Amino acid sequence: MSENKRTEINRLGEFELIHRLTNGFEQYQGNTVKGIGDDAAVIDNSGEMTLISTDMMVEGIHFDLMYTPLKHLGYKSIVTNLSDIYAMNGTPRQVTVSIALSNRFSLEAVEELYSGMRSACKRYKVDLIGGDTSSSQKGLFISVTAIGQATNEEIVYRNTALPGDIICVSGDLGGAYVGLQILEREKAIFLENPDFKPELEDNAYIIGRQLKPEPRADLIYSLRQAGIKPTAMIDISDGLASDLLHICTQSNVGAVIKEAQVPIHTVTEQQAIKFRLDPITCALNGGEDYELLFTLHPDDLDKIQGLSDVYIIGSILPPEDGVLLETSGGNFHKIIAQGWDHFDESTD
Ligand code: ADP
Ligand code: MG
Numbered sequence: 001m002s003e004n005k006r007t008e009i010n011r012l013g014e015f016e017l018i019h020r021l022t023n024g025f026e027q028y029q030g031n032t033v034k035g036i037g038d039d040a041a042v043i044d045n046s047g048e049m050t051l052i053s054t055d056m057m058v059e060g061i062h063f064d065l066m067y068t069p070l071k072h073l074g075y076k077s078i079v080t081n082l083s084d085i086y087a088m089n090g091t092p093r094q095v096t097v098s099i100a101l102s103n104r105f106s107l108e109a110v111e112e113l114y115s116g117m118r119s120a121c122k123r124y125k126v127d128l129i130g131g132d133t134s135s136s137q138k139g140l141f142i143s144v145t146a147i148g149q150a151t152n153e154e155i156v157y158r159n160t161a162l163p164g165d166i167i168c169v170s171g172d173l174g175g176a177y178v179g180l181q182i183l184e185r186e187k188a189i190f191l192e193n194p195d196f197k198p199e200l201e202d203n204a205y206i207i208g209r210q211l212k213p214e215p216r217a218d219l220i221y222s223l224r225q226a227g228i229k230p231t232a233m234i235d236i237s238d239g240l241a242s243d244l245l246h247i248c249t250q251s252n253v254g255a256v257i258k259e260a261q262v263p264i265h266t267v268t269e270q271q272a273i274k275f276r277l278d279p280i281t282c283a284l285n286g287g288e289d290y291e292l293l294f295t296l297h298p299d300d301l302d303k304i305q306g307l308s309d310v311y312i313i314g315s316i317l318p319p320e321d322g323v324l325l326e327t328s329g330g331n332f333h334k335i336i337a338q339g340w341d342h343f344d345e346s347t348d
Pocket of ligand 1: 018021022035036037038039040041054055084237
């Protein structure tokens, strides 16, 4: 490194940064089937595949304890990692949990965090098998690693979509983002006037989408039952636009999404409009919905129509066509990634 060269990290963006940091690493192990670049890494253990995914949550960046109950935070920190294992069409088996705590946290508070983790482990039948504990000067850090299993035939990557495939998404999108806007608004009002009692009832659905997401284990199961294997899959953590672009870039294909087909809950739509946000923009760029975005061979069209809570939103195109949104008015716009960029938010 030259002495006076300094590149600001926020000029790079998350993926460029990861690329810069990791591209000098060689792979020495023959059983590393997939390294960086998918929802989980894949390791061949003599036939059975081990899936590994890890994520870190940082106070003030990924969560705000003013409106996030510790129990919900514990739950979310586990299930968001399980979502990455399901997105590979795998089954999560174990988790490790590492935390760093400032002295602001009492035993009771951390127990509350862990009670949420415990109910996530119970619900998805995964074992907590280890981790690490440290103090921190300021704030709470939570890092979870999920370990899963799949056979080689079962695994679905991001880089295997083909032109002509159908694009599907589960559930509904944008809710977690609009839920977050409500929590942020109530926080701002509360800070102005501490006697204020927030009325969150009408928005319980979208606030739940933000605070207590569920990974789509149910859908992975029903796809298996229906004999459907997606051609490519990713979980929607950064937003439909950004995550679709991951599939398209890695598969070297284009895509078209029909605006009118993108599932948006009525509460999400109504509240987005109250915030003067375009509901489709929330669905495309909101993130944290933890739904599954996947592509299917067109022969599976009949089978998928029998499944509930799955929506056909577009199709995969040749790469030269680009990645497009067809609006309800029949116009075409290029889809660009505008997902979360955490580096914009940190200040010091
Ligand atoms: P996801 O959103 O699905 O959890 P990320 O966007 O966090 O995935 O990460 C993209 C890819 O880069 C993943 O394969 C992840 O394991 C890898 N990655 C992220 N940060 C680092 C890092 N600091 N060093 C090495 N690999 C990283
Ligand atoms: Mg993911």
